[in-house]
Amino acid sequence: MTDRKPGVYLCKGCGIAESVSMDAMEKVATTENRIPVCKTHDCLCADEGVAMIKADVAAGEVNQVIIGACSPRVMTDRFDFDGAVTIRANLREQVVWSQPAGEEDTQMLANDHIRMACAQSIKTKPPLPKIEGEFSETILVVGGGVAGMSAAREATRAGHDVILVERTDQLGGWARKWSERTPHRPPYRGPVENDVASLVSAVEGDGRIKVMTNTRVTKTAGMPGRFAVTFNQGGTEVTETIGAIVVATGWRPYDATKLGHLGYGASPDVVTNVEMEAMLANGGLKRKSDGKAARTVAFVQCAGSRDPNHLPYCSSVCCQVSIKQALQVAKADPDASCYIVYEELRTPGTAEEYYRQAQEAGVIFVKGKVKSVGADLTVTYDDDLLGNDIPLSGLDMVVLATGMVPNSTDTSAEAIEPEKSALQLKDDIDPEAAIAIAGYAGEAPAAPERPERPIPEGGPILNLQYRQGPHIPMLADGFADSHYICFPYETRRTGIYTCGPVRRPMDMAETAEDAAGAVLKAIQALKNASGGVSMHPRVGDLSFPKFGLDICTKCRRCTVECPFGAIDEDEKDYPILNPARCRRCGTCMGACPVRTISFDNYSPQIVADMLSSVEIPDEFSGKPRILVFACENDAYPAVDMAGINRHQISPYVRIIPVRCLGSVTLLWVSTALEKGYDGVMLMGCKSGDDYQCHFVKGSAIAKERMSKVGDTLKSLMLEAERVRLEEISIADSSRVPEVLNAFSDEIVKIGFNPFKGF
Amino acid sequence: MTAPAPDTTRKYDLAFAKWVYKNVNGGDKLSMCMQCGMCSGSCPIGVQMDYGPRKLFMMIRAGMKEEVLSSNTLWNCTSCYRCVVRCPRSVPVTYILQDLAAKASELGYAPKKENKRFADSFWWSARLFGRTDERLVTAKYYFSFGLSEGIKRGLDNLKIAMGMIKAGRMHIGMPHTVKGRKGLQAALKKAAEIEARQSGV
Amino acid sequence: MAGVTSQTILVVGGGIAGVTAALEAAETGYDVVLLEKEPTLGGRVSRFNRYFPKLCHPTCGLEINYQRIKKNPRLQVMTMAEVAGISGERGNYTVTVKTTPRYVNAKCTACGDCAKATDMEVANSFNYGLDKVKAAHLPHEHAYPMRYVVAPEAVASGEGEKIKAACKYGAVDLDEKEATFDLNVGAIIWATGWRPYDPQKLTSYAYDLSPDIVTNVEMERLAAHDGPTHGKIVRPSNGEPAKKVALIQCAGSRDLNHLPYCSRICCLGSLKHAAYVREQYADATVDIYYIDIRAHDKLEAFYNRLRRDPQVNFVKSKPAHIIVGEDGRPVLCGERTIDREIYKEPYDLVVLATGMEPSVVGGFAPTVGAVVDDYGFVLPEIGDGEGIFSAGVAGGPFDVSMSAQSATAAALKAIQAVRADGA
C-alpha cells in the first residue's frame, strides 16, 4: 500500500461547535498527532463539505479520511470515498448529545475521540479481498423431494447449473405417494390435485439439471464458490466442484411402532396418515383387515407430536392432512362418518376456511386427549367439553396423524466417529428454557429440568470436512440451524442452506417457496465468494483474518472457536482459513493467545493503539477513566440512541466499537488496566438459549473468556469488580446511561487504579 | 346449573346428529359450531340453563338424544338473538333452540313444561281467534296448572290486570277475532298436514 | 411476452418483508427501488417491542438491515411514496408512484432544532396515538432514514414558518406538494403488509368505553422502552400497574362477521404479552382466553415455556362481551367451555388480540398480473407469465420468520423475471 496520508475533517454542525472547542480538537489532530491535513466545516455532510473532502482525496493529499462528526451509523454513504478509507469519530451522538455543553469533561471526551480516531488510522490499511483460483456457479441440491426439485428448478430459472442428488432410485419424495394435497390458493376449499408428477417431469426435462439418483454425498470439502463434493453413485465415486449447496433432505414420518398406546399394531385397521394417503391414492377406502369399505373413520391428532415422550414440537401439517383425508372419505361416500379427535385444532391462516369446509361436509370435530385405541378400534378419550371419558366405537378405521421427523442426518448411513457426532448433534439450545419472570405470588414451581431429547442418529448428510465436525449444525429437535427470526436462512455453514421440513415442519406449498429462498442465498454465497466479500451479517466486507504463522503456537483455539467453521488445520496443525466461509466477526482474533490474527482494518494492535491514545488524568484530578468495548451491532447503536434521546452519560467513559464481543482479546483488558483505566466494561448481546449474537456464539465465548479474567486481575493485584461484562440489547437506550453511570460510581467507590501514571 | 354427568357408557352416535342437521330449522348449520362459547356466554339467562347452547350442540354431535330433548336449555331461550348475531360461525342458535323445543314437544319430551303449556295456550288463541287475546292466553295458561293453581296465579296478578283494564290495555268481553276465522283455521290445519307429510314425523 | 425492457425490481412496502426482499435482490446484484408510504422503514415490526419466541428486539435485525442498505448503492429507498397504478407485463411494468410531502428534504441532519422551535403537538402515530409528539419530530429513535418530518397540521397553521426558520441547513421545505411520477420496472414485489383490524368493529368488546381495553399492537407499545409508558405495563386509565391482565384471542379473526381467516400470530403474540407482564410483576396473573392455541411447528416450545408459569392461565372461551364495572375496570363476561362456568371477571387491563387485515383492503391493490383473494391477500398468478410477487403478510397471515422467508423467495422470483434472457 502507498504510505498513509491521513486528513482530519471536523464538523461544526448539529451543536458540536456550540458544545466543544473546535480549536482544541484541531490541536489534538495537528500538534499531538501531526496530521498534516485538518479542516473544519459548518455542515460536513452537506454537498460542500463532502466536495471539500472529495477534492483532497482526488488531489492525492489524503487517503485516510478521519471524520469528526456524527456516528458511523449515519451518513455512511455520504462519507464514503473512492481511494480512501474512512474513520469516524463519534462527536455528535456520543459527545455533544450525551454531555453538558461547554464542560471541561465534555471537551476531554471530544479530544479523546479525535485521539482514538487518529490512533486507529496509524495501522489501518484498506482491506484487499482474497480472491484466488477458479470459482464454480453450480448449485448442489441434496434431496429429490418437493423441496429439492423445487430448488433445482428455481436455480436453473435463475441461470445456474444444478446437480440434484437423490438417495433413492427416483425423484418425488413422500409427495409421490400423496393422493391429493391441501389447498394453498383461493378459494382455499377442498383438496386439490397433487401436481408433484409434473414437477418431476419438469426437473427431468430441464437440461441444466443433472439428476443423480441412488446417490449420496460422501465428502464435502472446500468453501463457497469452490466446494469439492464427492458423490457415491451406486459404488462409483466422483468429485465435483460446487459453488453453493442447498440441503433439502426433508422429513420422515414418526415411527408409529412407538405409538402402541394408540393401538398401532393392535389392529391392521389402525393406520398412520401416511399409510392412509396410499390407501386413498388407490381409490375406494378398503379396510386392511377384511377389505370391507371403511365408512366410519376416526382421526387421532397429535399422534406423537406435542408429546414430550415422542415429538415435543407441533408437526404443523397434520390437522390439515386429516381434514383433507376426512373430506376425501366424505366425498367418496356421502354417508360416511368421520371424526377428528384433537386437542388444539391448528388450521392457521387461510386454512381456517378449509376447517369450515370439513365442518360443512359433516366431519365431526371432538376436543379431547385420546387415552387409548383398542384392538376393536374403540377410541377412548377424555372429552374436554362433555367432561368425561367417552368411548368412540363402531369404527371401521382409525387414522393416527403422525408427525414429521426432520432428516437432518442420513439414517441409512453409519455414524462417523459416533461420540464426536453425538456431541455435534446434541441440542444446541433448550427451546423450552424458562423465561425471565419477576417471580411468583405463591410458591414457585419446581425449576424445569432440561429434558433429555433424543440425538439424531445416522451419518452426516454432507460429511463436511470441517474442524467442527461433519454435520450441519442444528439447534434443537434435529431441525437444521437457523435460530434467527429475521434471517431464517442463515446457518453456521456459509454457502450451505437448508429448506423444507428439514428446517421446520411445513407443507408442500410452503416448502416450494422455502426452496426458492434457499436458492437465492446460495446464489449470493457463490457470487460473494468469487468477489471475496463477506456474507451476512457483515455483507460486503472485504477484510479477512490473517494469521502470523511465525509465532502461532498451534493452540487450535481459533479453529475450535470459529462459530462458522471457517478455519481448518493443515497437516502441520497450523490454521488455514477458508475465506469464503468466514463471516469476519473476529472471534478467532479474540481467541488467539499470541495475538497473531488480525484484519487489515481491525486488529489487536489497532485497538490497543486506540485505547492507549486516550489521555488518562492522574488520580488527583478526580476523573476516572472507564473503557467500554461495545458490540457495534447492538450495544453501540443503543449508546447512540441514548444520545439521540439526549440522555446524559458519565463523561469518564470511553467507548470503542468492536465487531463482536467474540473478537475482544484479553490483551486489550490488561493493556487498559496497565495504562491506568480504572474500569473496563464489555457490552454485548445476550447469550444462552435465546442468544441474540449475530455471530451466534461470539457473546457466549466472550462470557467464557471473561470468566477467567479474574486471574489476570489478581496477577495485577486489582479488584475483580473493575472488569465487567454487561448484556446490552439494542433496545437499551434508556438503560445504557444507568448501567454506565452506575459502573462509573462503583469504580469511584473502589478507588483509582494504582497503575495510573506508571 | 351444572349438568348431570352424561352417561359414560354412551357411544358417539351420528344418527341423532344427522337427524338434527336434517330436520331441525337451522340444524344444517349446527356442524359449523367450533365450541367457542360465545353463545352461552351471551345468553341473558344462560346461568339457568342446564347445558346452554354450546354444550347442547356438542351433546347433539355426541348423539345424546335423551339429554338433549329433555334439556331445559330449549325452554329457557328468551329469543333475544344475541347469540345469533355474535356467533363467529353464523350458527342460527335461537332458531335451532326454538325448533328443538318444537321437536321435543312433538316427540313428547315436554308435556309438563311451563313453556309448553304457555305455547299451547298461545296457539289455542291464535288458532281459535286468529289473534292473541293476552287476557285469555294468560288465563288459559294459568289454569293449565289446575284450578287452584290457576286461581292463585290469577289472584297474584289481579292488581296488574286491574291496572291494565283501568288503562284500557285489557278489555272486557268477547275476544278479538279475525273475520276469516274459518279460512285461517283450514289453512293452519292444512299446513300441519303438509308438515307432517314432509318431515314424516 | 415482449421481453425484458427494465431489469429494475420494485419493492412496494418497507416493512420487514419489503426490506428483506429489497436487500436480498440488491445483494444478488440487481437494481432495486424500495417504496415506503410512511416516513421511515420498518413497518409494523418496528412498532413491536420484541419477537417471539426469542423475546429479542426487532430493532436488532432492522439495524443490520439498515446498515446493509446504507452500504448498498444498488438499492434506492423512497419514503412517503406509494403505488397508485400498475400497467404492463413481466419485464416491463409502468408503475405510477404517489408521494406525500414530508416537508423536510435530504439536507436534514437530524439535529433537532426544528423540534425545539415548536410547542405544537400532534398524535404520535408511531405509538398508535397513545401519546403526542412535537409537530416537527424524528418518527422514533431508530428511524431510518434518520430524518425529521413536519406534520401537515403545522404546515397548515403558521407553525410551519417557525419550524422552517429554526433549521440552519435549509432542510425544511414547506412548499413540498403531493406528486406522482412513473417508474419503469421489470418486476414488482408486493410487500404492503397489514394493519390491525379495527377494534371499534368488535362492538361487544367495548374498546372505546375504557382506556384499559387495548389492542395487541398497543400492548407492544406499552411494553416498549420508547413507548408512551417507557415500557411500564400500566392501566392507561390511571397509570397503576396492570397486575390482572386478560388476553383475548381471535378478536376479529376466525369470525365470519369480521376476519374469516386465522391471523396465525395472535396466539403467540399473546403468549409473548403474558411474558411481558410476568417479567414486570411477581404477583401478576394473566388469563389467556382462546378457542384453540395455535403455536405452530417449533413454536410449540414457546407455548410450553409460558404454560409452566402457574400465574399464566389458559381459559378456553371466546368472551361474549366486556362491560365496565363500577370501579371502572373492564369486566369480561362469557362461558368457560371446559367446566361451563359463566364468568364475570374484572381485570386491570384487557388486551384484544386483533387480527391482521391486509393493507390493500380499501386501497390500491395490484389486480394486473396478480390475484387478490376475497380477504385481500395478494398472490402471484400461477405459472411464470407475470412478474408480480407478494412478500410477507401482503400474501397471507405470516409471522416474521415466514415473512422473511417469503420475501427471500419473492426476491428470487423477481430476479428470474428481470434476467435479460427472460427465463
Add this chain to the structure above:
Amino acid sequence: MSGDKKKFTYYPGCSSQGTGKHLDESIRAVAPVLDMEIVDIDDWNCCGASVGHIGGGQLPNLTLTGRNLAKAVEQGTQDVITGCAACYLNTHAGNEKIKADVKKRAAVNEALSEAGLQYDDNLRVRHVAEVFVNDVGVDKIAEKVTNPLTGLKVAGWVGCQTVRPFAATEAGGKYDTHDRPDFLDDFTRACGAEAVEYETPTNCCGGSVAVMSPDRTLHLIKDILQAAQDAGADVISTPCPLCQTNAEMYQDAINKEFGTNFHIPVIFPTQLMSVAFGQDPHKDAGLQRNTIRSEKLEGMAKK
C-alpha cells in the same frame, strides 16, 4: 320539505288491541306528521310470536305470516311496516324465508289456498323505527318538534328483536348495530330531550319467558331499571311493546323480590314524539295508558 306522503301498509299486531294500545295509537298519531300515509292490513292475524311454532309447528306458524302478507298485498305492494318487535321479527323473517325458498312458498300457498289466499309477491317487511331512520330521517323528526321536551332525561332501551338479528342486515335496512345502536337516543334527542348514558340499552327483558315464569327473569328487568335509575333517567323509552309491558307491570314484583322501590315510567319513543309534536297527550300520545305515569312528561305535554 315536500309535503307528499309516502304510503305504507301497516300491521298493528295483537298487542295493539291490548297491552300495546298506546304504541299503536302514538304510531298512528305521528305518522302523518312525518309524511307517512299508513293503511292497515285488512283482517290481519297473529304473527305467531316466539312460541307459535311450538304450539303449532313451523309451517302453520309460517302460514300465519303467509296470510298476513297475502292480505297485505290487497292494499298494494308498498312496504309493510309494524311497530311491534315480535311481529316485525316473525313477519320479516317469514317473508324472507318465503321469498328465498320456493318449496316453502309452495307449501304456504298450498295451505293458504284453503282460505282462498295466495302470496306470490315480494314485499318488504320493515320496522317502523327503521323507516324513521332510513326513509323519514332523524332530522325531519327534529324539524317537526314544536314542543321540545327540554330537561327530560330518557334512558333509551332498545331491547332485542327491534335490532336483532336484522338491524345490520341488507334486508333489515342496515340501520344500526346489534350491540350499541344509536337510533333510539337519536329519536330522544330529536324530541329535545336528553338521552342518558347507561349500561344495558340492548338487554333482554325475558320476553315470553318473563310472561310465563317471571321468577326466571325478574332480575333481568331489575338490572335494566337499576341501570336507568342510576343514570338519573326520568323515563325509560322502548320501541318494544313486550319490553314496555314487562318492565312496567313487574315493577311491584321486583320491588317485593329485591327490596327496591322502582317507580319508573316506561314509554314508547312515538309517545315522546307525539308530545314533542305538540299533539294531544291522551288521544294521540296515549299517556294515560301507562300504568306508571310520568308527571314530568305529562307536565310538558300541551294541555
